Amino acid sequence: MELVNFDMNLLTALDALLSEESVSRAAERLRVGQPAMSATLARLRASLGDPLLVRSGRGLQRTAFAESLREPLTAILGDVEQLIQSGAAFDPTTSKRSFTILASDYVALVLLRPLIERLGAIAPNVSVRVTPVDASLMESIRRGLVDVAIYPSELLPTDVPFRTQPLFDDDFVCVTDKANEMVGDVFTVEQLSSLPYLAASQGLLASLADQRLDEAHLARNTTMIAQSFVMAPFMLPGTKMYTILQRRLASLLMAEAHFKMLEPPVPIAAIHELMLWSPRRGADAGHAWLREQLQESARRLG
Structure with a gap:
């Protein structure tokens, strides 16, 4: 199929379907009805010539072809998002943007809880999702699944391929x-x-x-x-x-x-907590604002 004949709006739905492996959860994620998402899945199957999701027990499972699409699809959507965000000014007082931060429960309580409290006054419609640290930290940053990760420098490899900035120390x-x-x-x-x-x-x-x-x-x-x-x-x-x-x-x-x-x-x-992020987010005004807020929260720890 030629690109000109493909509806690019379907890519967001494809990402949701492949991530959730569920029509109902993908519909909920994109805030559309389940019949509409089922129809979208049918269009994707016809366009791509693959069932994409097949029945497995009580749920759905990605086909081998669908699995091969996940990484490039995430990268494409991430690049598109960065393209859009890089050309837009960021106003925290009116923005409804959502950020994802990967951190331990210790960092969440010590650093992020005060940040969330402060954002209520300076960015009332901005939301922050905190996800736990796991073995896929580097992959999550690389694939653009998180905006920022906070992690001890002592546990990082010496050749980290991401931007880093110190936040705070602790003993x-x-x-x-x-x-x-x-x-x-x-x-x-x-x-x-x-x-x-x-x-x-x-x-x-x-x-x-x-x-x-x-x-x-x-x-x-x-x-x-x-x-x-x-x-x-x-x-x-x-x-x-x-x-x-x-x-x-x-x-x-x-x-x-x-x-x-x-x-x-x-x-x-002592330990030294850093924030890490992908260089691809460098031109994003909203991301720069988030990093500034994390730095400010770290400074307030004293």
């Missing part, structure tokens, strides 16, 4: 239940090794504190692993466990719960 503290009589005002190396330890991570994003203690060959008596930095301290009350948290997170939670925060008995190097 680590030991936290335990305030009623834990086994811990006084000073936390010792012996306690670090012998007391029950609650390790904290977020999916595949392990705690840098654990990595550094492992490198120093300091053993811990790990009795539980929490798949959330923010959830970990709330599992401490009533136990003899301790955990190691980012200081900013622990300080934020101290006012909300009965925790005891102590300096670690050995030096644990």
